[in-house]
Amino acid sequence: MRLIDAELVESRRILPGQWIQWYHAPALAASVRAGQFVHVRTGDWSGLVLRRPFTVNTADAATGIVSIHFREVGRGTAWLTHLRAGDRLDMLGPLGQGFQVDPRSRHLLLVAGGLGIADVRLLVDEAIRDGRQVVLLFGARDASEVYPSSFLPDELEYVVATDDGSVGHHGLVTDLVLDYEAWSDQAFACGPLPMLGTLAALAAGRTKRLGVATLGRKRGAGRPIPIGSAQARRKAYLQVAMEQNMGCAVGACLGCVVWGVEGPQRVCREGPVFAANEIDWEAAVGAGAHKR
């Protein structure tokens, strides 16, 4: 973690209200892992006092370029859209725990709802680089919100669902998951809380449905793996990237918690990526259903 002085290279509106911005930030590009985020300081000309967290969308260590993908939802993100190439942005990062891919996992299932794609996008690149097969299931309201396939590598299988059926599967992205649950060794998701809750419920029943053992040691040898540890997460079938309003983003203010089975968990520190079984889904979906 450090304060990074990033320079905007390019800013592009990729969908209505959605932007991708590429920044020159070599130290970040070299160190960030999929699922980690940066805390971005916006201009304080209009009384904005908090930074905004953005998951690092892509990172290229060779060129030193990282990107963020965001929707213009308030004054902070509106300010960002007005930046021009050459403008500088103060980023704190990389922050949080990223996705934990088991070295033995060959087939990765990624599930993204809407802007949740920004959280799993870098994992696509990392997994393909490591020679894994990746399926990305993407859900959106309608065709106008579908993430352009031109922004994705060819090696990826990209399957789309829309609520209105204007593109791809007519229905929820979670409808598609069962088709891939036997094929996939691990699954990684980000999106609206109800979607994540559904995925968590599906994941909890998976072992029973498939009648197969999960990855990992079969015999009960060794100490139990503590919940929330990197090792436990690596062994989990489903990992989710959670979102919450943040203050400090370094674990100091306790402002960003989601409710876990072992009490409050800081999204900025224990997360943003959790194993699905760490989260108290009833509490989380109930509390987070309303956005401000």
Added chain:
Amino acid sequence: MKAKKRVMTTSAGVPTPKRTPTVRKIKPAWVGPSSVSSATTSGKRPTTTRPGEVGADPARGMDPIAALGIGDVAGSASPDGLRASRAGIDAGMVDLSVDLGRGLVLENPVMVASGTFGYGVEYGEVVDVERLGAICCKGTTLRPRQGNRPPRVTETPAGMLNSIGLQNPGVDAVIERYAGLWAGWRVPVIVNVAGESIDDYVAVVRRLESVPGVAGVELNISCPNVGKGGLQFAIDRDAAAAVTRAVRAATDLPLIVKLSPNVADVRPIAQAVADAGADALSAINTLSGMALRADRTGPFLGNTYGGLSGPAIKPVALRIVYEVAQVVDIPIVAIGGITCLDDVLDYLAAGAVAVQVGTAIFADPTLPIRLVDDLRAECASRGLAAYGALVGTALPQRPGPPVSKGAEYRP
């Protein structure tokens, strides 16, 4: 390794006669630069005169700046200190130290506020904590607390609301996890203490007593008093005084009591707390507020209400510091919306001797350290070897008639 200053001084209670029965005398050192001007004219002083003490009025028996512990030894035994004070001095020579009472000596008056800086470790290498004046850690209770349901924070115009709900692992875990580390730091760590009953506060403070690494306690009295139907200690003068008295009796640790702005008139509470034995006061905690969900179907915060902080509350905090400074003669630590040197200078002028930075850290984690440098540079450019002359300059020279109405509302 431990080089924390715990110098006992006699500064805590220089007796000063009250000018009126109800309004206490303004601390002389805090009023006006006159106390410094004599320094620049007294060329015949021995070279051992401390720049921070110049202007001592022998008639008062003790130098008031020294009594407050502001400024100490920078340039001592050096004639340069005096010569320089005529026209700008080297910033490196400016002494920013301050004594908050009972030997709690800070190297500089810029602290970080409770709840915004965790336990001093979270910002890692981003912030050089050793350069801070002091660290107030997250509110600590007797037993672990899980805190409120999320969401817990949201941005508001020029501020933010938080409803953390005092999530913390409990005093024993705090000591076990962090005190050893703190003991190796040069920066004093002040443990912010919260409770639901006087016994709670006393029990927490007893555990902190004589723990290496704990330099003092700050009582967060903006907590519901279970014994009084949930009425907050901070808004109940008798309860505020009672908890202060009980903690004072239980510990020799430097004791700061943190005032709440959510009261009609803070002055009687401040006086009662000072009389009950607080070494210093800090002000203010957050203002009670709320926000709604975007669809207006209910409150946004999981806890409905939250505390407002940030630049939006600075005028309120400034008013409270200004009011409190006129009725107590113990040091005041100002808190509320500090984002730049001008804010610090405002609070000093209103009678505070130190400040805490909170919300602004989230946007700018290195701000507190820059404020130390800025304050030093400001003193140097004004030719001040210490910052005591900046304290209290905005206070009325004479206390006005006592005000018996509620908070003075100045439309």
